[in-house]
Amino acid sequence: MRPATIGSGSAGGQGWDGTYDVIVVGSGAAALLAAVRACDLGARVLVLEKTDRFGGTSATSGGGVWVPNNPAIGTVGQTDSEEEAFAYLRAVIPANQIRDETIRTYIRTAPEMIGYMRDIGVPYSPVAKYPDYYPAMPGWREGGRTMDCAPLDGHRLGADFARLRQMPPSSKAFGRINLTITEASKIQAVAKGWQRIATGALLRYATDLKARLRGGRDRRLCMGEALVGRLFLALRQRGIAFRLDAPVSRLVVEDGRVHGVVVTAADGGEQRWRATGGVIVAAGGFERSASMRPAHIANPTSPDWSAGSPGNTGDLIAAGRAIGAATGLMHEAWWGPAVRWGDRSIILFFEKSKPGLIIVDRKGRRFMNEAITYNSYGTCIYGEDYDVKDRVPAYVLFDRTYRSRYMFGGLLQASLSPDWMNPGAFGKRGLLVKAATLDGLAAKLGIDPAGLKATAEEMGRFARQGVDARFGRGGDAHDRMYGDERVSPNPCLGPVAKGPFYGARLYPGDLGTKGGLCIDDDARVLDEAGVAIEGLFAAGNCTSSIMGDKYPGAGCTLGPALTMAYRAANRLMAARSAPGVARPHAA
Numbered sequence: 001m002r003p004a005t006i007g008s009g010s011a012g013g014q015g016w017d018g019t020y021d022v023i024v025v026g027s028g029a030a031a032l033l034a035a036v037r038a039c040d041l042g043a044r045v046l047v048l049e050k051t052d053r054f055g056g057t058s059a060t061s062g063g064g065v066w067v068p069n070n071p072a073i074g075t076v077g078q079t080d081s082e083e084e085a086f087a088y089l090r091a092v093i094p095a096n097q098i099r100d101e102t103i104r105t106y107i108r109t110a111p112e113m114i115g116y117m118r119d120i121g122v123p124y125s126p127v128a129k130y131p132d133y134y135p136a137m138p139g140w141r142e143g144g145r146t147m148d149c150a151p152l153d154g155h156r157l158g159a160d161f162a163r164l165r166q167m168p169p170s171s172k173a174f175g176r177i178n179l180t181i182t183e184a185s186k187i188q189a190v191a192k193g194w195q196r197i198a199t200g201a202l203l204r205y206a207t208d209l210k211a212r213l214r215g216g217r218d219r220r221l222c223m224g225e226a227l228v229g230r231l232f233l234a235l236r237q238r239g240i241a242f243r244l245d246a247p248v249s250r251l252v253v254e255d256g257r258v259h260g261v262v263v264t265a266a267d268g269g270e271q272r273w274r275a276t277g278g279v280i281v282a283a284g285g286f287e288r289s290a291s292m293r294p295a296h297i298a299n300p301t302s303p304d305w306s307a308g309s310p311g312n313t314g315d316l317i318a319a320g321r322a323i324g325a326a327t328g329l330m331h332e333a334w335w336g337p338a339v340r341w342g343d344r345s346i347i348l349f350f351e352k353s354k355p356g357l358i359i360v361d362r363k364g365r366r367f368m369n370e371a372i373t374y375n376s377y378g379t380c381i382y383g384e385d386y387d388v389k390d391r392v393p394a395y396v397l398f399d400r401t402y403r404s405r406y407m408f409g410g411l412l413q414a415s416l417s418p419d420w421m422n423p424g425a426f427g428k429r430g431l432l433v434k435a436a437t438l439d440g441l442a443a444k445l446g447i448d449p450a451g452l453k454a455t456a457e458e459m460g461r462f463a464r465q466g467v468d469a470r471f472g473r474g475g476d477a478h479d480r481m482y483g484d485e486r487v488s489p490n491p492c493l494g495p496v497a498k499g500p501f502y503g504a505r506l507y508p509g510d511l512g513t514k515g516g517l518c519i520d521d522d523a524r525v526l527d528e529a530g531v532a533i534e535g536l537f538a539a540g541n542c543t544s545s546i547m548g549d550k551y552p553g554a555g556c557t558l559g560p561a562l563t564m565a566y567r568a569a570n571r572l573m574a575a576r577s578a579p580g581v582a583r584p585h586a587a
Helices: 029-040 056-060 083-093 100-119 154-163 183-186 192-206 211-212 223-237 291-297 315-322 374-382 399-405 439-444 449-465 475-483 558-576
Strands: 018-025 044-049 124-126 144-147 241-243 248-254 256-264 270-281 335-341 343-347 358-359 396-397 433-435 499-515 522-525 532-538
Touching: 018 029, 018 256, 018 558, 029 223, 029 270, 029 558, 044 399, 083 100, 124 256, 144 183, 144 223, 154 211, 183 315, 183 358, 241 270, 241 558, 248 270, 248 315, 315 532, 335 396, 343 499, 358 374, 358 449, 374 396, 374 499, 374 532, 399 499, 433 439, 433 522, 439 449, 439 499, 449 532, 532 558
Parallel strands: 018 044, 018 270, 044 241, 256 532, 270 532
Antiparallel strands: 124 144, 248 256, 256 270, 335 343, 335 499, 358 396, 396 499, 433 499, 522 532
């Protein structure tokens, strides 16, 4: 891949700088899958990425996909069916947001999509003990629906390895070593055998001498890096044209149909690229936009609290609106509790379930079940109607026992990496504030000390009793997944009693926004009247999520994104092959 050039494609004419059958905007998992699928169906494809790295938020994510009734679910001792999966999703997703048929379309297509992924070199396997996020709902499963991508040897990418967007240090063991979802979940849950897994990962990394001579980055790609890396290999094997540093600013419409895109260069110049079949937009959300975010997301808010890709400023959502596209769920995000370490925003996934941690408001009071699914933190912090203002920031706190036993925000537990070894983790731009007493920590963070002391005492009682009488923490399989099985009577409850004490300001962060262009069940973008805009398709976080405002299970971001990208390519190419329509060029 050479980012300064365009690959194959016919020359301009009629004001165009080049012509392809299909143009895909974005380079995350949905974009790459759409491009590969369209190519396999006979299209000549161009992929345009805004930034100087490919992969988007997909590459920095866990890479998991949620595929109900997947063909491999029996290998981990689970059973499933379309009806049970539908019962679960219908119970979780509000009926006034997503139609029954959309849910059924996803359930039927996702297993087909995952099979196609396997065929093109992106194999996935189900994770045995990764439960759906709403255990009380009918059709719930304790594992098997969330699937993990097989690792990839990064050496296979060659020079393109350096252009793959990298997962944050907080997602890696020791800040450098990649782990699969299965490996990471066992280490983070402090499950039996976690030390063996961690030691093995460290030895593998240290003995990869070829990689160590080239730098510190782990060449064994896992999670989102493996997903994007494998899709990119499939793209490269097919000779699909690909371009970095190619921000799309406008969609070109002629006679009511999208015929191409306009790319704005760094020097202000423009190029017009024609798509005879259609344009597939998979360019991420608007979480990094300084203007769109506060205009749509609950306030106070900041792009700095997001873990989304830096290029996700909603350009293609705005471009779609400019030609009459409808949008939905613009007030929603894939929420997650975020702490700051310097310029980085770190989403807390497993830390919040461990015993000995509490989250409080400025009065020192708990206001939620800390172990709840991370997506629920949006309404827990902002309130169900997104109108609560006095919980931003909230505060996450724990004591010496927690710090000794558990990782937090990428910082290894003190038993392996004491405070004196991590001076950058403390102080003005550090991850944590530290104090000898709870009163001292309250003073440093601006929390009411009396309220905090009362909350800590109450949590001590709950821990001894094994029941969180206020919010039910540790009361279901989801909560307990990342608890500490060595702690009883409740693996998610522990006292906050031994100094020194640690704390951090906690913000309503996100993995990306989930509002955007409205699409139908074939990923065709709809106008305000609900009519499909000819030649325009979309998938992923630039669309109004087919999961509504919920997050049914791990991988419910990428699963729908990949599934709708797959359907978009199928529908677009089926239309190209219809009688009376010119067939695409050979791949």
